[in-house]
Amino acid sequence: MAKQAGTATRSVRGSRSGRPIMALLDLLGRRWALRILWELREEPLTSRALRSACDEASPTVLQARLTELREAGFVELGDGGGYGLTPLGRELCETFMPLHRFAERWRR
Amino acid sequence: MAKQAGTATRSVRGSRSGRPIMALLDLLGRRWALRILWELREEPLTSRALRSACDEASPTVLQARLTELREAGFVELGDGGGYGLTPLGRELCETFMPLHRFAERWRR
DNA sequence: TCCTGTGCTACATTTATCGTAGCAATACGC
DNA sequence: GCGTATTGCTACGATAAATGTAGCACAGGA
Numbered sequence: 001m002a003k004q005a006g007t008a009t010r011s012v013r014g015s016r017s018g019r020p021i022m023a024l025l026d027l028l029g030r031r032w033a034l035r036i037l038w039e040l041r042e043e044p045l046t047s048r049a050l051r052s053a054c055d056e057a058s059p060t061v062l063q064a065r066l067t068e069l070r071e072a073g074f075v076e077l078g079d080g081g082g083y084g085l086t087p088l089g090r091e092l093c094e095t096f097m098p099l100h101r102f103a104e105r106w107r108r
Numbered sequence: 109m110a111k112q113a114g115t116a117t118r119s120v121r122g123s124r125s126g127r128p129i130m131a132l133l134d135l136l137g138r139r140w141a142l143r144i145l146w147e148l149r150e151e152p153l154t155s156r157a158l159r160s161a162c163d164e165a166s167p168t169v170l171q172a173r174l175t176e177l178r179e180a181g182f183v184e185l186g187d188g189g190g191y192g193l194t195p196l197g198r199e200l201c202e203t204f205m206p207l208h209r210f211a212e213r214w215r216r
Numbered sequence: 217t218c219c220t221g222t223g224c225t226a227c228a229t230t231t232a233t234c235g236t237a238g239c240a241a242t243a244c245g246c
Numbered sequence: 247g248c249g250t251a252t253t254g255c256t257a258c259g260a261t262a263a264a265t266g267t268a269g270c271a272c273a274g275g276a
Binding site: 008019020021022023024025026028029030032033034035038039070073088091092095099100102103104106107 | 109127130131132141180
């Protein structure tokens with residue numbers, strides 16, 4: 001699994017262009033990535049609470065996504081335990097808020 | 109591979125809640141989905157041009173994503189050939205535009 | 217007719233994710 | 247101390263999804 005340290009560019013899958021938007025789209029395009037950010041939007045959650053919020057997704061992927069999101073600087077592990085958004089992550093989450101309104105109108 | 113007709117709700121993976129935002133986050137959280145929307149943001153592209161734009165992603169997934177995005181009503185296949193965004197898809201894409209600015213500031 | 221480009225598919229290989237179980241560490245109350 | 251509960255996190259076999267390469271049928275254009 002991808003878990004190498006965030007030393008370098010890390011050639012995020014399918015985006016060797018170096019354009020940051022591609023790296024971001026790729027990171028957010030992995031399973032549960034968007035969902036994790038969404039579930040943390042209001043308050044920090046423990047790893048198990050987050051798992052519950054994410055329909056009991058397997059801890060393997062959740063842990064992988066959390067590591068990636070932490071390396072990206074969007075999520076952090078509070079010293080008292082529990083995952084929360086960093087200021088940057090909160091900012092990113094704000095970017096996604098209009099999606100909520102859109103989804104409500106969409107209603108497949 | 110997921111390819112069933114859009115007959116029913118289709119229980120989008122990991123979102124049995126019925127909340128549309130979950131379905132949307134799930135759909136957009138599949139590989140190349142966000143990227144496809146992004147690459148189509150300006151002009152329609154043929155399937156092969158889209159493939160080139162997406163770093164030569166395998167046509168199997170691209171075709172799968174395109175089918176899903178079409179069923180969702182975000183993408184359509186123009187009668188002259190070439191994939192383009194529907195008005196709804198364009199609207200969704202607008203929602204993601206702030207992401208571009210964010211990514212530029214992010215620059216991992 | 218041949219050539220080119222379109223959307224799209226087959227299929228074997230590789231990779232990601234799932235599901236279940238369990239670990240070490242850190243607390244609690246007794 | 248002892249048990250018990252919770253934390254973050256990992257192992258590992260089974261399953262689902264993505265990759266890479268090749269190629270199909272169809273529709274023009276020369």
